[in-house]
Amino acid sequence: MILLNGKSLANEIKDNLKEEISSYHRKIGLAVVLVGEDQASHLYVSMKKKATEYVGMESISLQFPEDISEEKLISEIEKLNTNSKVDGILVQLPLPNHIDSNKILEIVSPEKDVDGFHPYNVGGVLSGLDTFAPCTPVGMVELLDKYEIDIQGKNVVVVGASNIVGKPIASLLLNRNATVEICHIYTENLKEHTLKADILVVAVGKANLITADMVKEGVVILDVGINKVGNKIVGDVDFDAVSKKASYITPVPGGVGPMTIAMLLKNTLKSAKRRDR
């Protein structure tokens, strides 16, 4: 079994970006919009800020109180859309209940949508266009490529059908000619499906959802889940038992997670280059 080391690949990518950005003719800016006091969101935003500054980009942080109106938030994002110093805009999710997240994601200019959540970019990914794709799925594809794991013709089973992970990774792997199946909460007999997987992607948020009897020998596992069990962070896969059958597996933490931020920075550089064309 080989560990898919997302942490070291993400560091390698960030170092390459840092070098490229050091000779870029202008400062590149990434704006992060944070609403409310959600602890996890604050942690993610501070990690993104640190990484943005590490590669030499400008981190522009906008923080708003929990009770900001939808109208005010929209007007703040519109200002970022027209601010020439901003190459990428990221709205940290989740937003408070009184704000319609879909409406907000549609306000972000598709040209600066480095998270790949605008419907224009969602459609682009589905059509196989060179657009902004969501960072976690793109990071998973980079990991597979780094370890030279074949995708074409493989049976891929994706467990979890969110807009952020499940659906876009299914599209990206379909675009690479895999045979893709998506399982979700209404899937009957999950094991019947997961046993067919050459590559199993699990993005649900339930510790130990995937056990050793649910996978075949030699499977490649991409475990996206982040679950707190006691004071440990674990994925959705029973790592100790499943890793004995897997050929490759991502650890949690240190697998898929670090790739997400690296891809965000990569998308931001891509946006800057496009805007400068």
Ligand code: NAP
């Ligand atoms: P999400 O929006 O809650 O989606 C979870 C998906 O799993 C939904 O489609 C849900 O169906 C489905 N599901 C729930 N229980 C299931 C079950 N027993 N069997 C099969 N499918 C089931 O979550 P997400 O944003 O995709 O995130 C999933 C996990 O990945 C979370 O632990 C999250 O923290 C983690 N994550 C990690 C990263 C990273 O960078 N490493 C990035 C994003 C997310 P319903 O919607 O019908 O309930």
